[in-house]
Amino acid sequence: MSAHLAATDLTAGYERGLPIVRGVSLTVSRGETLAILGPNGAGKSTFAKALAGLVPIFSGRVIFGGDDVTHSPAHTRVGEGLAFVPQTENIFATLTIAENLKIASTVLPRPARKDAISAVFERFPDLGSRPNEIAGRLSGGQRQMLAVGRALVADPQLIILDEPSAGLSPRLVGEVFDGLAAIAGSGVTVVLVEQNVAAALDFAQRAVVLAEGTVRRDAPSAVLRDSEDLGALFLGTAPEAA
């Protein structure tokens, strides 16, 4: 498997001099499912946003599909096949469901747009049954569907999701992970930032644990699940991995 996305010694944050992500290096292979875990404030979301182009990168590099995208604007990364689903405010609440998807479809050539939107409606019939509903009126689970659907419309090769299960009921969490498995099954590389460690380790082939903005562990999910110091890693008290 070739490297699909690679971060090299990445330092990023909102203010220069106050880096939140500090020297993170990791690679994701094409078609792989990777979970990024870690305690609150570990820099997981900031790292995901830096990969998507939303947070300034102070040093290091991001290579996507062989191209250096470190300083390319967020909107051009979408066209190149890198999709990002933020944790909160991840839909346009004042626009309709169809408008949310139409906006995202504009990175595709004109003739391909309608089919891309239809494909999302087929995947999420709950959305397809009422395209003209204002997105802000949707329930938590439906919003999450729309957020993921919005990212899928652009026909991504790699999708980064920031805590897609946050705030959902256990039943809906199951549905979200089933949906992610289907996306991964279609050959899309999936990078998942999660607080729900058990569900994330069940879903992903590999997991990276971040704490205080640095990588503390990078291992197959099965190995990490059985590791005795998983709790300590989360508290940030385990020593850095060699």
Added chain:
Amino acid sequence: MNPQALVDGLVAGSMIGLGAIGVTLTYAILRFANFAHGEFVTSGAYLTLVMAGAFAAVIGGAPLLPLSVSWALLLAFVAGLLATGLVAILLDLTLFRPLRRRGATIIITVIASFGASLAIRSLIEFIFTASPRYFSRELQIATPIGGGMRATPDQVAVLIATAALVIAVHMMLTRTDIGRAMRAVAENPALARVAGIDVERVVRVTWLLGGALACAGGVAAGLLVQIRPTMGFDLLLPLFAAAILGGIGSVPGAMLGGLLVGLCEAMAAQTVGAEWRAAVSFLVLILVLILRPRGILGRRA
């Protein structure tokens, strides 16, 4: 009260509404109150005046009766829309964009717009002097239009043109890719970026549109009243009152707010005296901010 206030109010309200749409769009998408917006109104009127003179020298300036407007002025108006939009983009490139890049606070940007307003107004006065100019010296006679009201052909034309422009802008915002992108950026710029929207392009279109509509308001004011270097600045308070009354970010709201402010002004001129006209916008602004800060069509923050 004299029913004529309705005609006067709607005509004045059209000019205010056209300017207020730009104010509301700039506020929604760039998140600051642009005090230089009145200067786009003035620039639009003067740019159109200069081009109308040039076109008239080539194709003649005979009015299209019963209007006072000539083909030369109509052509100049279309060119003026574009030129004023480009002036707005130029101001963004030279002033606001560098501030955005540096992460300047809103108050710095607002004060910068105030400075730009002063500079542009002074420049216009320097070039054209403070004495008023006119598109045409044609005498317009107000004819009865029913209900005890009278209107000049130019006034009727301004009302129709305003309605057409507002409908066109509304269609653009709701039916086109760039319009949806503008609404997306207004709601959530970060999400817009990861949805593949080029935010800088949306910003340019916003200036182009705001500048063009301001030009339309300026040409209407020039046609029905006169062209002066302070015409836009004098409109600034009504523009903001209209945008806030309608609900900031709402294009139909800005137009509705403009018409309401215009009507209030016309009624005040008739009932308490024309010298109170200017105080009306101020009163409307204060009342809205106290009673319903999100405006008529605005969203809850």
